[in-house]
Amino acid sequence: MPNQTFNVNGQPVNVDAPDDMALLWVLRDKLGITGPKYGCGINVCKACTCHVNGKAVTACSTRVGDVKGRNVTTIEGLATGTTLHPVQQAWLDYDVAQCGFCQPGQIMAAVDLLKRTKNPTDADIDAIQNVCRCGTYGRIRQAIKAAAAMMP
Amino acid sequence: MNETAMNETAMNDLLDDVRAADVSRRSLLTYVVSAPVLTVAAGFGVNLATPSIAHALPLPLTPPDTVDYYDIGDSIVQTSLPTMPLVTLTVGTDGRVRLDLPRLDSGTGVATAVGMMVAEEMDVALNSVDVTSADARPELVFNQITGGSSSIRSFAAAMPLMAAAARARLINAAAQQWGLSPSTLWVVAGVVFAPDGRNVAYGELSALAATLPLPVNVAPKPVSQYKVIGKRATRLDALDIVTGRKKFTMDQAVPNAKPTMLRMPTQIRGTVVRVNNLGAVKSMPGVIDVVVVPTGGSIVPNPPGVAVMAETFGQAWTAANALDVSWGDGPLKGQSNETIQATLKAAILPLAVPPLGALTVEGEFQFAAATHAPLEVECAIADVRADSAEIWAGLQTPIVCQQSIAADLGLPQDKVKVHVVPSGGSFGRRLFWDPVQVAAQVSRLTGRPCKLMYHRANDVRHTRLRPPQYHKVRATLLLGQVISFEQRVAAVRLDARHGFGEMFSAAAGSAPPSVQQSIGNLAYEEVFFKTMVASPYNFGVGTKVLTPVPLDMNTVSYRSVHIQPARSVEEIIVDEIAKKLNKDPVAFRLEYLRLERAKAVLRAVAAAGNWGKAMPAGFAQGCAVHQETRSFTACIVEIDCRVPTDARVTRATIAIDVGTPINPSGIEAQMQGGLAESISLVLTAGLHIRDGLPLEGSYSQYHFARMKHYPKDVQVIIMPANGGAIGGLGEVGLSAASGAIANAYARATGTKPRSFPINFPIDFTPFPPGALPDPVVVPL
Numbered sequence: 013m014p015n016q017t018f019n020v021n022g023q024p025v026n027v028d029a030p031d032d033m034a035l036l037w038v039l040r041d042k043l044g045i046t047g048p049k050y051g052c053g054i055n056v057c058k059a060c061t062c063h064v065n066g067k068a069v070t071a072c073s074t075r076v077g078d079v080k081g082r083n084v085t086t087i088e089g090l091a092t093g094t095t096l097h098p099v100q101q102a103w104l105d106y107d108v109a110q111c112g113f114c115q116p117g118q119i120m121a122a123v124d125l126l127k128r129t130k131n132p133t134d135a136d137i138d139a140i141q142n143v144c145r146c147g148t149y150g151r152i153r154q155a156i157k158a159a160a161a162m163m164p
Numbered sequence: 165m166n167e168t169a170m171n172e173t174a175m176n177d178l179l180d181d182v183r184a185a186d187v188s189r190r191s192l193l194t195y196v197v198s199a200p201v202l203t204v205a206a207g208f209g210v211n212l213a214t215p216s217i218a219h220a221l222p223l224p225l226t227p228p229d230t231v232d233y234y235d236i237g238d239s240i241v242q243t244s245l246p247t248m249p250l251v252t253l254t255v256g257t258d259g260r261v262r263l264d265l266p267r268l269d270s271g272t273g274v275a276t277a278v279g280m281m282v283a284e285e286m287d288v289a290l291n292s293v294d295v296t297s298a299d300a301r302p303e304l305v306f307n308q309i310t311g312g313s314s315s316i317r318s319f320a321a322a323m324p325l326m327a328a329a330a331r332a333r334l335i336n337a338a339a340q341q342w343g344l345s346p347s348t349l350w351v352v353a354g355v356v357f358a359p360d361g362r363n364v365a366y367g368e369l370s371a372l373a374a375t376l377p378l379p380v381n382v383a384p385k386p387v388s389q390y391k392v393i394g395k396r397a398t399r400l401d402a403l404d405i406v407t408g409r410k411k412f413t414m415d416q417a418v419p420n421a422k423p424t425m426l427r428m429p430t431q432i433r434g435t436v437v438r439v440n441n442l443g444a445v446k447s448m449p450g451v452i453d454v455v456v457v458p459t460g461g462s463i464v465p466n467p468p469g470v471a472v473m474a475e476t477f478g479q480a481w482t483a484a485n486a487l488d489v490s491w492g493d494g495p496l497k498g499q500s501n502e503t504i505q506a507t508l509k510a511a512i513l514p515l516a517v518p519p520l521g522a523l524t525v526e527g528e529f530q531f532a533a534a535t536h537a538p539l540e541v542e543c544a545i546a547d548v549r550a551d552s553a554e555i556w557a558g559l560q561t562p563i564v565c566q567q568s569i570a571a572d573l574g575l576p577q578d579k580v581k582v583h584v585v586p587s588g589g590s591f592g593r594r595l596f597w598d599p600v601q602v603a604a605q606v607s608r609l610t611g612r613p614c615k616l617m618y619h620r621a622n623d624v625r626h627t628r629l630r631p632p633q634y635h636k637v638r639a640t641l642l643l644g645q646v647i648s649f650e651q652r653v654a655a656v657r658l659d660a661r662h663g664f665g666e667m668f669s670a671a672a673g674s675a676p677p678s679v680q681q682s683i684g685n686l687a688y689e690e691v692f693f694k695t696m697v698a699s700p701y702n703f704g705v706g707t708k709v710l711t712p713v714p715l716d717m718n719t720v721s722y723r724s725v726h727i728q729p730a731r732s733v734e735e736i737i738v739d740e741i742a743k744k745l746n747k748d749p750v751a752f753r754l755e756y757l758r759l760e761r762a763k764a765v766l767r768a769v770a771a772a773g774n775w776g777k778a779m780p781a782g783f784a785q786g787c788a789v790h791q792e793t794r795s796f797t798a799c800i801v802e803i804d805c806r807v808p809t810d811a812r813v814t815r816a817t818i819a820i821d822v823g824t825p826i827n828p829s830g831i832e833a834q835m836q837g838g839l840a841e842s843i844s845l846v847l848t849a850g851l852h853i854r855d856g857l858p859l860e861g862s863y864s865q866y867h868f869a870r871m872k873h874y875p876k877d878v879q880v881i882i883m884p885a886n887g888g889a890i891g892g893l894g895e896v897g898l899s900a901a902s903g904a905i906a907n908a909y910a911r912a913t914g915t916k917p918r919s920f921p922i923n924f925p926i927d928f929t930p931f932p933p934g935a936l937p938d939p940v941v942v943p944l
Contacts, residue, residue, distance in 0.1 A: 050414070053619065053620060056862055059539055064944060074941075088407065090408075107829045109406070112399075112404075113538070114588075134876055142871075144840075145539050146589060147839065147869070147874070
């Protein structure tokens with residue numbers, strides 16, 4: 013079986029997995045990194061959103077063979093030590109989560125948006141596709157705007 | 165029986181329960197004091213739990229309504245009470261306070277709210293309180309069911325007393341250590357202080373406190389001294405959530421538990437006739453085993469399917485789709501939304517004949533099946549050994565799960581350990597334990613711990629649904645007054661065989677699992693309906709009657725299961741009556757609402773929501789009001805229907821009166837969630853059943869609201885504490901929002917909404933029946 017070498021949250025990892033295995037299963041089932049969640053498997057709920065080289069992807073629809081040599085960041089790698097990322101902090105400040113299941117993906121999508129757009133408009137935020145079944149959308153919107161104001 | 169007598173009877177029953185509880189508490193204490201930490205197992209004696217009987221009695225003209233006096237929440241509150249002393253609150257030597265809560269927090273915030281009660285009474289910081297989910301504890305009997313918006317109502321009665329008793333015991337320990345009178349000591353943030361400046365932390369007192377007798381005559385704080393309750397608090401697990409540390413069921417590190425996925429039949433409850441390529445699939449990469457889920461199940465039937473266990477879920481999914489299975493039909497073969505609605509319509513009981521000269525306002529309504537679709541799919545871990553079993557899952561009824569799995573496996577009940585894991589949503593879905601049944605059977609057959617997760621397609625198509633419904637309504641108007649309001653509901657029978665969460669009531673509701681509509685289940689369902697669905701209006705002769713129709717469909721309760729449709733229909737008809745009488749919808753409601761608290765929330769939203777403001781063509785406001793589980797809500801929305809097939813709610817103003825607010829942040833969250841769910845159920849989210857199977861199979865097909873559908877202007881007004889008993893919260897947020905959205909849609913489009921969801925095209929290519937979709941690959 014091919015050997016896949018890439019970085020996860022700043023650490024090099026080395027796993028045996030076929031090229032076409034979804035990154036989500038490599039993270040969750042082989043590496044025990046459980047922050048990215050399964051919600052659909054077909055790139056429509058976005059609960060597994062992670063970053064590859066700083067850009068948001070859905071791990072369920074990304075082949076592990078495609079991330080060879082690249083940097084994967086999951087929710088577990090977002091904070092710097094014990095210092096939360098401003099988006100994480102805003103999520104706490106606005107008590108965004110209800111069940112919390114979609115929130116790792118929501119946060120990773122928000123971080124990606126703020127990287128692309130320093131001061132996102134409502135239309136930019138509306139373009140986020142991540143499903144939240146509990147209905148935390150209003151708080152997510154508030155927290156993204158607050159995080160934008162906090163970010164350097 | 166008049167209202168007063170009814171209240172007294174309820175009170176006497178409650179007193180009996182408390183007295184019975186006191187006995188259990190005494191016997192338990194001899195056990196728990198031997199622990200090295202203080203474990204308070206009880207607290208109430210003279211301080212009676214506040215019954216949640218509504219304080220405000222209906223107006224004199226009000227027709228009787230059962231729910232004003234007794235609702236489903238009351239039944240859970242009262243049946244929970246006798247075993248409340250068995251709930252444990254522990255103070256560790258590290259000073260942390262731990263409550264092992266016999267409820268599931270599926271995102272509703274119950275753990276945080278109960279933790280706030282503990283922090284308040286014990287005078288500790290909220291962040292030093294840990295609230296965990298208790299394993300199945302059969303000795304709790306009826307006190308381990310999460311449902312009916314009853315959790316906070318149940319714990320509001322007991323928790324302050326238990327926590328106050330713990331605090332008193334710790335103070336007594338400090339007093340004994342210092343040789344001072346307890347009455348001279350006080351507590352700040354978990355540290356006991358003496359007037360001479362000495363102080364000692366709870367953690368250092370817990371061992372001594374555990375040896376002291378339970379204090380008597382402990383009273384909880386007066387409301388005027390509250391520092392925690394009523395103030396905004398962040399969820400206890402918020403930091404774990406935002407850092408990815410919160411562990412859901414599939415995140416549990418159970419050694420050697422192997423990923424397992426299912427192929428499920430081409431129809432709901434179809435059968436597996438034969439697997440034609442078992443050997444080939446067993447030899448696929450990563451595959452460990454393939455087994456057919458056996459039939460059986462001691463309360464409800466095992467879900468049908470073929471399970472593939474593999475090293476990763478990806479391999480299990482690929483192998484599951486490679487299976488060549490001959491499927492047998494299910495009981496809904498040939499059934500579609502159209503045939504189901506026709507069956508329901510035919511089952512509706514006739515309405516009374518209106519008197520001569522009366523005007524009528526009528527309507528017939530249909531609601532498609534809906535699915536709970538929590539982000540966390542159906543899942544469970546089971547480790548079944550020869551003489552024991554261990555289970556991990558999100559469960560609203562863990563005791564009956566434990567009992568039924570023990571029966572299924574032929575094990576003594578105490579050999580089945582059931583861990584309750586906080587779940588990624590539930591909305592009523594996890595009242596049943598179907599994935600546990602599958603995981604247990606797969607583990608038994610493969611001899612390995614099984615980590616079972618449904619594919620989303622199976623989660624939508626093959627788990628339990630909110631029953632489809634058909635409603636027929638007639639309001640009768642005489643001389644400008646509403647003199648009767650009749651509502652007839654036919655719904656696919658609601659499976660309630662979980663009972664009150666344990667085997668006695670479940671068994672009473674159960675026949676052999678293949679028998680869907682037993683007399684017991686029918687009785688439960690009608691009791692549920694009668695104790696949940698009420699009208700807030702003074703409409704003369706008012707009746708709401710449910711006819712459950714025994715179609716063999718997988719169903720389960722759902723957030724406000726019968727109430728959201730029934731009350732939305734009533735709110736729509738109320739608007740139509742007001743229109744017929746040429747009255748403003750808010751003014752008309754204020755004229756006919758029975759209870760002052762209902763009027764107050766409506767006035768609040770009318771003012772804050774600028775009711776009656778001019779709106780451009782294609783836009784409109786809509787209003788509705790609702791009472792449920794002793795809480796009151798009203799909602800005004802604004803809708804943009806310039807493109808009616810893409811109607812968008814643009815603004816919402818919601819007022820909520822829960823009697824005594826605990827956590828304003830959590831209350832707002834539940835109302836915001838109710839709004840998102842209402843937008844979905846009213847406008848876009850439903851299932852098309854065709855030949856016995858929903859066509860929908862994922863979020864791209866089942867249209868639950870996303871960010872762009874949620875209004876940017878949402879205001880939630882929390883009515884101040886008014887001395888009312890704590891009302892329910894988890895479900896009350898749906899009906900006013902749903903009614904307001906439907907009414908706004910009607911006003912904006914000039915139509916009469918009659919079929920829900922309103923916009924319901926099949927705008928997708930369904931996955932083939934009996935198959936899972938293939939994975940999608942997005943190149944980087």
